[in-house]
Amino acid sequence: MxxxxxxxxxxxxxxxxxxxxxxxxxxxxxxxxxxxxxxxxxxxxxxxxxxxxxxxxxxxxxxxxxxxxxxxxxxxxxxxxxxxxxxxxxxTPPHPEQLTEGGYKLMIRPLNSFDLADVAMAATESESHTVLLQRCVSEAFYQDQPVEPGALPMEIEERIAATALAADAQAExxxxxxxxxxxxxxxxxxxxxxxxxxxxxxxxxxxxxxxxxxxxxxxxxxxxxxxxxxxxxxxxxxxxxx
Ligand SMILES: [Zn+2]
Structure with a gap:
């Protein structure tokens, strides 16, 4: 550089x-x-x-x-x-991380600048929260049935934030x-x-x-x-x- x-x-x-x-x-x-x-x-x-x-x-x-x-x-x-x-x-280089909890199986991917730009455009805090979730959850299943990332329970959302950081260690x-x-x-x-x-x-x-x-x-x-x-x-x- x-x-x-x-x-x-x-x-x-x-x-x-x-x-x-x-x-x-x-x-x-x-x-x-x-x-x-x-x-x-x-x-x-x-x-x-x-x-x-x-x-x-x-x-x-x-x-x-x-x-x-x-x-x-x-x-x-x-x-x-x-x-x-x-x-x-x-x-550790960025990589997708799997998160399994309470019957849920999610794939979490590292966030990039496109994602952050979309989050910045959100009108409210809850909207930016939803955008962030939708962006970092690339696949979501509940008891092997696909579910919408926006419809995940509160308890799992905290785990998602922690997993997203594990997927991209240098991000924080x-x-x-x-x-x-x-x-x-x-x-x-x-x-x-x-x-x-x-x-x-x-x-x-x-x-x-x-x-x-x-x-x-x-x-x-x-x-x-x-x-x-x-x-x-x-x-x-x-x-x-x-
Ligand atoms: Zn002091």
């Missing part, structure tokens, strides 16, 4: 801010995976997508991902560091956090698509500020300034500011 270039970072920031987060995640991958169509990227499981986003984050901004959480007990801010590479590795990255002040321990979810988007936005705005300073100081054009290596840009910036 290669890094996003500075021009790609700025282009992403100026276009993708208006997209839904599901589309934004795919837009971040598009420039570095030009051989894959948008539909091919959308068909990847969410775990596969997040694995690629972690690789992209590592290539663009480095392996160490700083995190911060507020302790739910004493409200202290807990800072920690994650490694994109270790978060990426070791996850849980972090174990512990508070150094009160020793409380909890789990926090890492949304790599959201984190990477915030980093891309911040970097794009910083790049534009650098363009502004250098263009004003030397009369160079935006494209010329962005073509400079990061080291040269930093050196000129220092001279321009002094």
């Amino acid at each position: 290669r890094a996003l270039t500075v021009s790609e970072i700025i282009r992403l920031w100026e276009t993708a801010y208006r997209y839904h987060p599901v589309d934004r995640a795919l837009s971040m991958l598009q420039p570095v995976l030009p051989d894959q169509s948008r539909d091919e990227l959308a068909a990847l499981s969410i775990g596969q997508r997040d694995g690629l986003l972690l690789a992209l984050r590592r290539a663009t901004f480095g392996d160490v991902l700083p995190g911060v959480n507020q302790c739910p007990v004493c409200a202290s801010l807990v800072e920690f560091e994650l490694s994109c590479q270790s978060l990426q590795s070791g996850a 990255t849980l972090l174990d956090v512990s508070c150094p002040d009160c020793q409380h321990r909890w789990q926090s979810v890492l949304d790599i698509a959201h984190v990477l988007w915030l980093e891309i936005s911040a970097r794009a705005q910083r790049l534009l500020h650098e363009v502004h300073v250098l263009a004003k100081a030397y009369g160079w054009h935006e494209a010329e300034i962005l073509e400079l290596s990061a080291e040269r840009r930093a050196a000129y910036l220092q001279m321009a500011i002094v």
Whole structure:
């Protein structure tokens, strides 16, 4: 996986801010995976997508991902560091999982970006819940008779959610956090698509500020300034500011 270039970072920031987060995640991958169509990227499981986003984050901004959480007990801010590479590795590849319970036999498949986009279009929470169920249950039988995924009992729905996660382990990255002040321990979810988007936005705005300073100081054009290596840009910036 290669890094996003500075021009790609700025282009992403100026276009993708208006997209839904599901589309934004795919837009971040598009420039570095030009051989894959948008539909091919959308068909990847969410775990596969997040694995690629972690690789992209590592290539663009480095392996160490700083995190911060507020302790739910004493409200202290807990800072920690994650490694994109270790978060990426070791996850079981996405696969269909069978769920058998109380006479029901279901086949659960990993969710992808098409599914999440459909869920996002649902008007109510209960409608999005139904869409999610219909999408991840690819086959449903009760005592060997086919049944509608929408007509499954409440008790089995919780098992479906857990099974869907087992089918795509990388889709939910849980972090174990512990508070150094009160020793409380909890789990926090890492949304790599959201984190990477915030980093891309911040970097794009910083790049534009650098363009502004250098263009004003030397009369160079935006494209010329962005073509400079990061080291040269930093050196000129220092001279321009002094
Ligand atoms: Zn605490």
